Amino acid sequence: MLFRRNKLAIAVALVIVQPIAASADPITIIDHEERTVTLARPAERIASIPIPIASTIIAMDGGTSKLVGMNPTAKSAIVEGVLGKIFPKAKDIPSDITAPNFIPNVEELATTNPDLVIQWADRGPDLVDPIVNAGLTALLISYGTEEKTKQYQAMVATAMGNPERAEMINGWRDQVVAEMAAKSKDIPAEQKPKILYLGRALEALTASGDKGNYNAFYINLVGATSASADVAGQGTTISPEQIAEWNPDVILLNSFEAKLGLERVYDDPILSLTKAAQKKRVYKLPLGGYRWDPPNQESPLTWMWLANLIHPDIFQYDLRGEMRQAYKMLYNYDLTGEDIDSILWVGMQGDATNYAQFKAK
Structure with a gap:
């Protein structure tokens, strides 16, 4: 147990002090609908429609600067919990980018000027087509198992140009x-x-x-x-x-x-x-x-x-x-x-x- 915790402490220190180099090459991710998502550069502005992904983005980035929109239920967890204390600015991030049932509110979503929009996979075109038709890049994630959790955490970290963060x-x-x-x-x-x-x-x-x-x-x-x-x-x-x-x-x-x-x-x-x-x-x-x-x-x-x-x-x-x-x-x-x-x-x-x-x- 002590060995694991010491390793964790060392990893924390490395993540905090080592600068993250920007990727010069395009970033390619295969999402949970087996779509190929390509980003010309690491995403600096990410909007999250699925409820759990807002806090995932914060954790994978170590801050809130890249989260530009989220689900209102995700925001309630931040406001009610300790994350709102840790990152007070998170309370000001827009949460009107989605209508009920995760249907994108494209007009409000577009105002966040996202490099990447994360949306649910496997739930039909009504959730995805409005995003794509608006000219925005969508990354689709599925949910419910430990393996999928690790996969979408890796996708988020990779999209931000820091896959090592998810690996840790x-x-x-x-x-x-x-x-x-x-x-x-x-x-x-x-x-x-x-x-x-x-x-x-x-x-x-x-x-x-x-x-x-x-x-x-x-x-x-x-x-x-x-x-x-x-x-x-x-x-x-x-x-x-x-x-x-x-x-x-x-x-x-x-x-x-x-x-x-x-x-x-x-x-x-x-x-x-x-x-x-x-x-x-x-x-x-x-x-x-x-x-x-x-x-x-x-x-x-x-x-x-x-x-x-x-x-x-x-x-x-x-x-x-x-x-x-x-x-x-x-x-x-x-x-x-x-x-x-x-x-x-x-x-x-x-x-x-x-x-x-x-x-x-």
């Missing part, structure tokens, strides 16, 4: 995955708790099946199983009675719903009877530079957080220390103790089972 960050991801998989592979099935992740929980309760579900990926990684593995599709509405039937050992609440708190489970006449509620194993996913639920540049921290909660006898990450090193690498920022408490919702869930380990010593 993706190397960190690979190393943590390997460490965790080695520790969790021999956990007997009967010792793997059932975890239910609720993608929405206020106006409706939603859960997703295992196929293409990133939450299921890291639930399995830390030595647990997904309670909703057999649900058909993603974001499927479920009932409290269905949750009672599953009777999960742990319930994870999403970080997308700002007003969602642990009382949603504890005050519910049905959900409060689950093993998760009875044993105080209900947790809200942290909100850092981005929401920790979906894949993003901070995902290894999500895995460590959950691993420590689920199997504290097997995983003993110094999460606060890991967060400080990661934020230095990703954003060149020194997290304060108050920052960490806020990201982890310590005030809200500090009394939950096994949560005391995350409090400042």
Whole structure:
């Protein structure tokens, strides 16, 4: 563990002090629709329509200067989370470049004068044609797996002329995955708790099946199983009675719903009877530079957080220390103790089972 962290610290120092040379040759990227995207020079102005990519651009660049437009939901994560404190100017970046359902608002998009527009792949021409027809360059990315996450992070860094940045960050991801998989592979099935992740929980309760579900990926990684593995599709509405039937050992609440708190489970006449509620194993996913639920540049921290909660006898990450090193690498920022408490919702869930380990010593 110490070896990995020392390597990370060295890599952070190199990224911070070494100047990045501009590429003289055109940049060519194969995107997730297997389109060839060519840039005459590294992109200096990037607009991001998919929600998670705004913070990815910031992390791959180490700042906000190249992000000229983003999705309003991405902006809400910045405003609500610590990234708005780290990069206050991010709050002023336009977020009107997209209409509902990720349809480009071409008029507003054009005013940002982007060198590159990042858009979803595999979702039809209505999302792409307006961008291309306006004479703008589009890079299409897909979402939902660890492999795709590493790929689009590499695409973004390459587009900015700094592929080494993604190589370093993706190397960190690979190393943590390997460490965790080695520790969790021999956990007997009967010792793997059932975890239910609720993608929405206020106006409706939603859960997703295992196929293409990133939450299921890291639930399995830390030595647990997904309670909703057999649900058909993603974001499927479920009932409290269905949750009672599953009777999960742990319930994870999403970080997308700002007003969602642990009382949603504890005050519910049905959900409060689950093993998760009875044993105080209900947790809200942290909100850092981005929401920790979906894949993003901070995902290894999500895995460590959950691993420590689920199997504290097997995983003993110094999460606060890991967060400080990661934020230095990703954003060149020194997290304060108050920052960490806020990201982890310590005030809200500090009394939950096994949560005391995350409090400042």
